[in-house]
Amino acid sequence: MPILTNQKGTTLIELVISIVILAIAVVGVLSALGTIGGRSADPMIREQSIAIAKAYLEEISSSQFASVGSCPAVPGAGGRANFSHVCHYNGLSDASAVNQNGMGVGLTNYAVLVSVSNSSGLGGLAASEVLRIDVMVTGPTNEIFTLSGYRTNY
Numbered sequence: 001m002p003i004l005t006n007q008k009g010t011t012l013i014e015l016v017i018s019i020v021i022l023a024i025a026v027v028g029v030l031s032a033l034g035t036i037g038g039r040s041a042d043p044m045i046r047e048q049s050i051a052i053a054k055a056y057l058e059e060i061s062s063s064q065f066a067s068v069g070s071c072p073a074v075p076g077a078g079g080r081a082n083f084s085h086v087c088h089y090n091g092l093s094d095a096s097a098v099n100q101n102g103m104g105v106g107l108t109n110y111a112v113l114v115s116v117s118n119s120s121g122l123g124g125l126a127a128s129e130v131l132r133i134d135v136m137v138t139g140p141t142n143e144i145f146t147l148s149g150y151r152t153n154y
Contacts, residue, residue: 046145049137052097052110053147056135059100060089060114065153067118067128086131086151090116097137109140122150129153 010018063086066072071087080100083089092114097107112135119130131151138144 045139045141045143048107049110049139049143049145050147052105052107052112053135053137053145055097056112056114057133057147057149060086060116060133060135061149061151063088063151065131065151067131067153086133087116089114089133111138112136113138119150122152125152 059080064084066085066087071085071090079102080089080092080098081102092112094112097105097110097112099105115134115136117132117134118127119132120127122130129152133149133151134146135148136144136146
């Protein structure tokens with residue numbers, strides 16, 4: 001029997017070792033992808049909370065100025081559609097995000113709470129001329145996002 005000096009191919013041991021190394025690499029990549037995939041909804045929830053807070057803040061800021069201590073009576077029936085002054089929104093609590101007319105916007109898992117208060121002054125303005133508006137949105141993961149803005153008497 002002749003002795004072969006130029007053998008080609010791999011041994012069974014080399015094949016098993018390469019399969020084990022490849023399996024370890026695949027498990028590492030798949031676990032990283034699983035972690036990324038599991039958290040991919042978080043930015044979307046945060047962005048939706050920001051969009052809701054911005055919409056509420058814009059609506060409130062576009063209302064007439066009236067300091068919280070001298071706010072006219074809150075309109076009766078009709079809800080937010082009849083709010084005409086910034087201070088009318090103080091204490092507003094919506095169990096789900098709705099538009100100004102009370103119609104849902106498809107985001108039922110987002111609760112909104114609004115707080116309006118006199119500010120301690122802003123940029124040299126008297127405290128009676130500045131209102132601070134805080135819009136707090138609680139998303140489906142119970143993460144609270146707060147957006148604040150100021151409305152001045154101009």
